[in-house]
Amino acid sequence: MVTGATGGLGQAIARRLRDDGARLTLTARRTEILDSLAGELGAEVIAADLNDPGSVRSLGEAISGADILIANAGLGASQNLVDLDPEEIQRVVTINLQVPAVLAGMVAPHMAARGRGQIVFISSMAGKVVTPGNGPLYTATKWGVRGLGLALREELRAQNVGVSTIFPGPIRNAGMFAKAGVKLPRSIPTNTPEEVATAVASAIAGNRAEISVAAPLVRFGGLLGGVAPGFVAATARRQGADNVRRKMADAGASKRTT
Numbered sequence: 001m002v003t004g005a006t007g008g009l010g011q012a013i014a015r016r017l018r019d020d021g022a023r024l025t026l027t028a029r030r031t032e033i034l035d036s037l038a039g040e041l042g043a044e045v046i047a048a049d050l051n052d053p054g055s056v057r058s059l060g061e062a063i064s065g066a067d068i069l070i071a072n073a074g075l076g077a078s079q080n081l082v083d084l085d086p087e088e089i090q091r092v093v094t095i096n097l098q099v100p101a102v103l104a105g106m107v108a109p110h111m112a113a114r115g116r117g118q119i120v121f122i123s124s125m126a127g128k129v130v131t132p133g134n135g136p137l138y139t140a141t142k143w144g145v146r147g148l149g150l151a152l153r154e155e156l157r158a159q160n161v162g163v164s165t166i167f168p169g170p171i172r173n174a175g176m177f178a179k180a181g182v183k184l185p186r187s188i189p190t191n192t193p194e195e196v197a198t199a200v201a202s203a204i205a206g207n208r209a210e211i212s213v214a215a216p217l218v219r220f221g222g223l224l225g226g227v228a229p230g231f232v233a234a235t236a237r238r239q240g241a242d243n244v245r246r247k248m249a250d251a252g253a254s255k256r257t258t
Contacts, residue, residue, distance in 0.1 A: 004073030169214025
């Protein structure tokens with residue numbers, strides 16, 4: 001089961017897992033967007049509005065037999081927290097954190113009863129390090145996903161159900177930067193959606209707890225961010241993260257007013 005399959009990351013993950021022999025179920029609010037992908041991959045499509053609790057519950061019930069759950073759907077939120085209204089805050093928290101928790105909580109008992117299964121959360125390097133480029137709300141939800149993944153992994157260990165979390169760094173030609181039409185500075189290295197998909201496949205095959213998909217400098221920042229967050233944030237500012245965030249926020253504001 002792959003959520004967020006209409007995006008570049010979701011499509012790359014779905015194609016990679018299909019190549020590895022998986023039988024796929026894809027979800028989206030507007031299923032017509034997935035028709036061509038589903039036809040290409042021989043996948044089932046389930047319509048679901050992830051901002052609607054009833055729709056999420058119905059989805060969780062429909063996928064109770066899934067051996068693998070890829071919780072990939074997510075929303076960006078680069079704006080200052082004070083510039084987001086309560087409804088926007090609730091929507092980002094719901095899609096980025098609440099929905100992965102609800103779906104995992106619904107499929108995990110069935111996986112445990114069968115004695116097998118893998119849950120994969122797609123977080124972000126923003127879930128390991130605070131920089132000025134990601135916005136406080138997006139950062140908070142991705143840190144939450146990391147905590148969810150690590151704690152659930154311990155909870156399900158005895159039931160032979162694996163839990164993995166993937167941390168993509170900046171991605172080119174897909175994801176929130178591509179959707180917003182924002183180009184990253186040359187000093188900020190990027191990765192491809194296919195590299196994220198490879199990490200997902202590796203996590204499933206080896207039940208790996210965490211995999212960071214980022215250039216060495218970005219991965220090092222993730223490690224350093226736990227002990228010297230101020231230094232990492234200052235370094236990101238010097239690389240132009242503030243400017244990127246302003247562009248992302250402007251793009252988000254433009255979408256809300258059109």
